Amino acid sequence: MGWREAWRISGVALTELSLQAIYAFRQGNLPPAGPPRLLAARARRRVIQSKVLVAGVLGLVAAGASLLLGISARIVATPFFGVLVSPAVFETGVLTGLLAIEVAFLWWTGLQVIPTLLASGVLPVLEPLPIDDRTLARVAGLLYLRLFDLPAAMVLVATPLFVAATLGAPAGVAIVPGVIAAVGFALALALVTGRFFVRRVQGSRGGGGRTFVRWTYLVLWVLPAFAMFGFVVAAPGFLALVARTVGTGPSLSGDLLVSAFPIPFAVLPAIVTDGPRAFGLDTVGAGVLSAAVAGYLALAVWSIVWLMASVRRLGVAPAMAPAPAPVARFALAPRGPARAVLTKDLRVASRMPGYAFLVIFPILEAVAIGLFTFLTGPGSTATFGLALAAVSTAALLATFFGPAFFAIEVIAYSYGRTLPLSDRSVLLGKVALVAAIYLVASGIVLGLTLVRVFAPGVFLAFALAELPAVLAASLLELGILFRRARTKGLPIVNLYSGGWYAVLVAVPGLVTAGLPLVAFRLVAGSPETAVFVMGLVALGELALAAPFALGVRPGRTA
Amino acid sequence: MARADYGPDPTPLAAVELSVSYGERPAVDRLSFTVRPGEIYGLLGSNGAGKSSTIKSVVGLVRPSHGRVSVFGLDAVADSLRTKERLGYVPETSMLYEALTPREFLEFVASVRRLDGPTASERAKSYAAAFRLESEIEEPIASLSNGTRQKVLIIAALLHQPPLLVLDEPLNSLDPRSVRIMKELLARYVAGSGRGVLFSTHTMEVAEQLCHRVGILDRGVLRAEGTLEALRLRAAAGDASLEEVFLRLTREDEGLDSAVRALEGA
Numbered sequence: 055m056g057w058r059e060a061w062r063i064s065g066v067a068l069t070e071l072s073l074q075a076i077y078a079f080r081q082g083n084l085p086p087a088g089p090p091r092l093l094a095a096r097a098r099r100r101v102i103q104s105k106v107l108v109a110g111v112l113g114l115v116a117a118g119a120s121l122l123l124g125i126s127a128r129i130v131a132t133p134f135f136g137v138l139v140s141p142a143v144f145e146t147g148v149l150t151g152l153l154a155i156e157v158a159f160l161w162w163t164g165l166q167v168i169p170t171l172l173a174s175g176v177l178p179v180l181e182p183l184p185i186d187d188r189t190l191a192r193v194a195g196l197l198y199l200r201l202f203d204l205p206a207a208m209v210l211v212a213t214p215l216f217v218a219a220t221l222g223a224p225a226g227v228a229i230v231p232g233v234i235a236a237v238g239f240a241l242a243l244a245l246v247t248g249r250f251f252v253r254r255v256q257g258s259r260g261g262g263g264r265t266f267v268r269w270t271y272l273v274l275w276v277l278p279a280f281a282m283f284g285f286v287v288a289a290p291g292f293l294a295l296v297a298r299t300v301g302t303g304p305s306l307s308g309d310l311l312v313s314a315f316p317i318p319f320a321v322l323p324a325i326v327t328d329g330p331r332a333f334g335l336d337t338v339g340a341g342v343l344s345a346a347v348a349g350y351l352a353l354a355v356w357s358i359v360w361l362m363a364s365v366r367r368l369g370v371a372p373a374m375a376p377a378p379a380p381v382a383r384f385a386l387a388p389r390g391p392a393r394a395v396l397t398k399d400l401r402v403a404s405r406m407p408g409y410a411f412l413v414i415f416p417i418l419e420a421v422a423i424g425l426f427t428f429l430t431g432p433g434s435t436a437t438f439g440l441a442l443a444a445v446s447t448a449a450l451l452a453t454f455f456g457p458a459f460f461a462i463e464v465i466a467y468s469y470g471r472t473l474p475l476s477d478r479s480v481l482l483g484k485v486a487l488v489a490a491i492y493l494v495a496s497g498i499v500l501g502l503t504l505v506r507v508f509a510p511g512v513f514l515a516f517a518l519a520e521l522p523a524v525l526a527a528s529l530l531e532l533g534i535l536f537r538r539a540r541t542k543g544l545p546i547v548n549l550y551s552g553g554w555y556a557v558l559v560a561v562p563g564l565v566t567a568g569l570p571l572v573a574f575r576l577v578a579g580s581p582e583t584a585v586f587v588m589g590l591v592a593l594g595e596l597a598l599a600a601p602f603a604l605g606v607r608p609g610r611t612a
Numbered sequence: 613m614a615r616a617d618y619g620p621d622p623t624p625l626a627a628v629e630l631s632v633s634y635g636e637r638p639a640v641d642r643l644s645f646t647v648r649p650g651e652i653y654g655l656l657g658s659n660g661a662g663k664s665s666t667i668k669s670v671v672g673l674v675r676p677s678h679g680r681v682s683v684f685g686l687d688a689v690a691d692s693l694r695t696k697e698r699l700g701y702v703p704e705t706s707m708l709y710e711a712l713t714p715r716e717f718l719e720f721v722a723s724v725r726r727l728d729g730p731t732a733s734e735r736a737k738s739y740a741a742a743f744r745l746e747s748e749i750e751e752p753i754a755s756l757s758n759g760t761r762q763k764v765l766i767i768a769a770l771l772h773q774p775p776l777l778v779l780d781e782p783l784n785s786l787d788p789r790s791v792r793i794m795k796e797l798l799a800r801y802v803a804g805s806g807r808g809v810l811f812s813t814h815t816m817e818v819a820e821q822l823c824h825r826v827g828i829l830d831r832g833v834l835r836a837e838g839t840l841e842a843l844r845l846r847a848a849a850g851d852a853s854l855e856e857v858f859l860r861l862t863r864e865d866e867g868l869d870s871a872v873r874a875l876e877g878a
Contacts, residue, residue, distance in 0.1 A: 173710070173754070384740075384749050385733040386719045394723030398709065398716070405711040405752065469707035472671045474696040475724045 060192035063185070067176045067197045072097040074174040102204075107557065108163055109208035112156060116209075119152040120216035139297040142324040142332035145221065147293040149320035153232050156209050157240045157316070160202065162411065164244020165251065167201050169406065172252050177369035194369055195362030198245070206237045217323055225323035231351050232319025238354030239315075242361050249368050265404055272410040273418070300334045308334070309342045318346040391475055395483025396490075402462050412458045413491055416451045420444060420495035421502075444503075445517050446571050448495035452524045453563035455488040456531035463539075478604055481532050488528040489521065496520075512581045519589035520570055526592065526599035527566040531559045533603030566595050613775060615806045618698065619684025622649050624776045624808025625670065629679035632665045632832075639665035641832040642679065647776070647808040652798055654823030655812040656858055662832040663812040664704050667780045670810065671701045683776055697725070700769030704780040704812075706761035710754035714745065714764045717753060718771060725772040732771060739767040742797075743790055758785040766794070777801070777809045783818060795822055816855035826854070830862040 073094060126144045139147070171177075177194055185193070199206075213233045218226025299308050312318050312335070321343060325333055335343060389397060403409035463470060463480065470480075496517040504510055570592040577584040618624075625647035632640040640662040647653040655663045668674040670681050672692050681688040683695045709717055715736075722732035740746050743763040748756055753764065762785045769777060777798070783791050799822070802809055813819050819826050820840060827837040836843055840854055847860045859865035 384715050384737070384746075385729065386715065386722050386727075386736055387729050388719060388722040388725075388727050388732050391724050391726070394720050397723075398712065398720045401716050402709060402711040468673055469703065471673055472696060472699075472701045472703075473721065473724045474693045476693060479724075 056189075057192060060189050060196055063180070063189070063193045064196035064200060067180065067193065068101075068200050069094050069098055070176045070179075071171060071174050071197070071201075072101040074176070075101065075170050105204040108159075109204040112159060112205055112208045113212050115155050115159070116152065116213045116216045119148050120220045122148050123217070123220040139293050140300070140328075140332065142328040143293065143297045143300055145324040145327060146317065146320045146333070147296060149217070149229065149232070149323060150292070150317050152213065153236050153316035153319060156213070156233070156236045157243075160205060160209065160237065160240035161243045161247070163205060164202070164241065165248055165411070168244060168248025169252055171198070171201070172249070172369060177366060181370055191363055191366045194366035198241070198361065198365040202237075202241060206241070209233050209237055221323055221327045224326045228322040228326040229319065231347060232316060232322070235319060235350050235354040236316065238357040242357035245361050245364065245368065265401070268404045269410070269414075272404070273414055303334055309339050312339060312343045313346045315346075315350055318343050318350065322347065391479035392482040392486065395475075395480050396487045399459050399462050399484065399487055409458060409462060412455055416448045416491055416495040417498065419451070420448055420498040442513075442516055442574075444499040445496045445513075445520065448492055448499070449520045449524050449567050449571070450564060451495075452488050452492045453527045453531065453560050453567050455491060456484065456528040456563060457535065457559050459484045459487060460532055460535045477536050481529065481536065481603055484532055485525055485528045489525055492521065492524045493517070512585065515582070515585045516574070516588070519574075519585050519592055520567075521592070522589070522596040523567050523570045523592035526595040527563040529596075529599040529603035530566055531563040533599070534559050534562070536603075566599065569595065613698070613773070615775075618775045618806065619686050619694075621682070621685025622806060623647070623682075624649060624651075624684060624806075625653075625810055626682045627666070627670070627679065628682075630666065630669060630676050630681060631678035632662070632669050632674055633677045634665075639832055640669070640829075643829070643832070643834050644679075645827050645834060645837060647810050648825075649806040649808060650802050650804060651824045652802055652809040652811055652822055654819040654826040655810065655829055656814065656816070656819055656826050656854075657812075657829035658814060658862070658864065660831075661829040663814075663829055664780055665832075666829070667701075667704075667778055667810065667812055671699060671778055672696060698774055699776040699778055700772065700774035702762070702765045702769045702777075702779045702782045704784075706758060706765060708753050708761060708764065711752065713750050713752055714740075714756075714767075715749045717764060718768055721768045722771055727772055735771055735773070736767060739770060742793055743767065759787055759790070762786055763790060770797075775805075775807045777807070777811075779809065779811045781813055782811070783813070783815070791818075798822060816853065816858055820854040828858055828861050836861045 075097070123145060126141050126148075176197070180190060180193060210233050214226040214229050217229045296311065299305065299311050312321055312333075321333055330340075333339075388394070399409075400413075403413050500513045500517060504513065570588040573591045574584045574588040577587045623646060627646075628644050630640060630643045631638065643662070643666060645653070655666060657663045665674060669676045670683075670688060672688060672695065675689065683698055686695050686698070688695045709720070712720065718732070718736050722736075740749055743766070745760065745763050745767070748760055753761060756764070762782070766782060769779070783794060786794065795818075798809055798811075801807060811819075811823060825837065825839055826843070828835045828843070836846055838846070840857070843854070843857045843861065844850065844852060847857045852860075856865075859868070
């Protein structure tokens with residue numbers, strides 16, 4: 055059997071995987087109303103929609119980078135950390151950021167998808183069939199690539215086009231090796247780390263201090279993905295570093311800089327645009343650059359070849375080998391229903407990277423911005439603004455948690471509906487979790503900022519004034535989702551199966567969380583007055599959202 | 613839960629004119645049956661006969677398109693929370709939070725059912741020991757075999773000692789030892805207690821050994837109901853086994869020989 059047959063079979067496997075991802079039949083979910091023959095088509099359509107969403111985000115990032123490159127002449131006039139940067143350095147910085155974000159976003163998307171791929175069992179089903187080994191490996195590899203087809207195509211096509219539109223066709227061609235490497239590394243990293251998560255995190259035993267160990271693993275593995283947002287914060291510092299290194303002429307540190315992925319691929323378009331001398335490389339530097347480009351490109355191609363051969367092996371072998379070990383004694387510590395939901399969600403998140411990311415991200419973001427404010431000079435007004443912006447970001451990010459934690463319910467949705475668990479308990483448990491993450495993130499950033507800018511009253515009042523808005527946003531989103539789950543019977547599953555719902559329901563959440571922040575900005579006068587008005591707006595929102603979410607058919611299960 | 617608190621009616625389960633349909637497709641058609649106090653009632657039927665749909669409407673997973681279900685006199689739709697407090701359910705497929713361990717899952721169920729710690733722990737320990745689950749109690753459910761998952765679901769259903777147990781093919785993946793324990797446990801569970809068990813199976817031998825009465829479902833319709841003796845009389849089957857009675861009452865014995873002969877030539 056050849057590639058054509060492998061492609062056909064991988065299409066069948068993709069349909070089954072889509073069904074599992076969308077309808078979660080293996081978790082006991084019931085088929086939705088409507089003719090059963092339409093289910094497969096509907097599942098595939100929903101998966102395509104979600105891929106379009108992910109590809110759209112990547113396209114927007116590329117367009118944004120292109121926009122930045124277009125205004126580079128104006129931006130380079132601004133010193134970054136006291137250093138003036140050349141156009142070549144600025145272009146390198148922007149393209150480095152773009153490639154890093156593309157790797158991180160594709161990788162993160164893969165981490166969401168791979169547990170579903172491994173748990174769906176679509177690959178083991180094919181094994182007993184009379185299909186030769188080579189075709190089975192091709193089927194598995196093609197299935198994996200098809201999960202990323204639209205996002206990967208967006209990176210491979212849109213990035214060169216956007217770069218060409220701003221810097222010219224030669225620069226567009228020069229970025230092609232970079233996007234190939236970005237896609238190759240991201241897909242291979244997703245496979246390796248996804249498997250790692252399934253084995254070491256999802257497969258980790260309970261009890262003892264293992265939850266802490268799991269969260270530590272998750273933080274370590276989320277750190278690179280955090281780069282996609284962290285880079286935005288670190289960009290001025292990075293540009294200053296590159297400018298300083300390049301400004302001193304050829305050096306070992308310069309050579310090291312151009313050998314670190316993805317910088318060499320970002321340097322190529324800059325050199326093509328601004329000439330070979332623009333980056334100040336000598337013969338050794340040019341050699342290092344060429345070797346780095348060739349080496350990374352070869353590694354990326356090898357990554358694709360490796361993953362094509364490995365998906366079958368990883369997808370068929372049991373991801374979690376049970377290793378029974380006697381437990382000396384165990385005890386149950388029941389809590390109230392709402393606390394039980396909160397604890398259950400945290401435990402599930404600690405074994406599922408996609409959900410864990412949502413818990414960890416705002417906290418890491420708070421640490422990063424908090425450290426940034428700590429490093430800036432004392433008494434700086436920018437520090438004050440940055441700290442408030444960090445808390446605002448944590449509040450706005452919190453609006454994505456409602457849909458995410460609601461998605462956890464789908465894991466055993468049917469079983470949950472047979473328990474005497476009211477919508478209200480589920481909702482309160484999830485809202486409490488969102489509030490806790492917001493408060494921890496705010497606490498970190500404010501704690502670090504207070505060392506330099508000692509204004510505890512205003513900071514604390516700001517964070518607390520926004521809290522009702524965070525609660526209102528979560529209640530509003532979860533109220534909408536519970537209504538939808540009751541009428542349609544299908545909750546959101548993950549990024550690749552119901553991303554649109556998460557995005558749509560986040561809009562009213564963002565407005566709710568954002569209104570008090572807008573009020574704070576608009577109110578003239580002292581910060582105390584602005585915080586007071588902000589708090590009033592937030593409390594008003596909570597007064598409206600709570601009856602909607604908690605008062606809807608109390609006592610009914612989702 | 614004390615017997616006096618079971619509900620306004622001592623009858624554990626009553627289905628009246630119950631119909632369930634998925635879109636245009638009817639799965640259960642005007643089904644009426646009762647599980648009496650102290651009784652294990654078996655729902656028998658071939659694949660697709662409507663057993664699971666009936667059970668799902670009892671536990672609140674499917675809304676009946678017609679008729680009503682009452683649990684100890686409480687309406688399963690209008691009073692769903694109080695109904696669910698009174699029943700323990702073992703589903704046909706393992707519907708669990710696979711990211712949790714059995715201990716974490718049982719703790720969640722005990723919390724939702726508002727059990728106190730010592731009671732929940734004692735019961736969980738006893739059942740885990742009986743089903744030899746202690747060594748897997750801290751393993752992620754995702755890594756457990758189907759049989760072990762089934763044990764977890766059985767323990768979760770029994771944890772609050774519900775007055776009504778609803779079991780959908782509960783013995784399917786269990787090992788022989790656990791099957792024996794379940795049979796003994798269920799017989800003792802209902803004896804003189806006022807409790808009831810609704811039990812679905814297509815294994816006639818199990819139903820014959822375990823159930824006080826059985827209802828035979830065929831394409832969503834109740835063909836016959838009663839004790840094994842009553843069914844034998846109705847089917848004019850002498851001292852035939854339940855399997856033969858079942859095949860005769862559902863007319864699935866017609867063409868059986870020719871189907872087997874056709875297989876010989878396959």
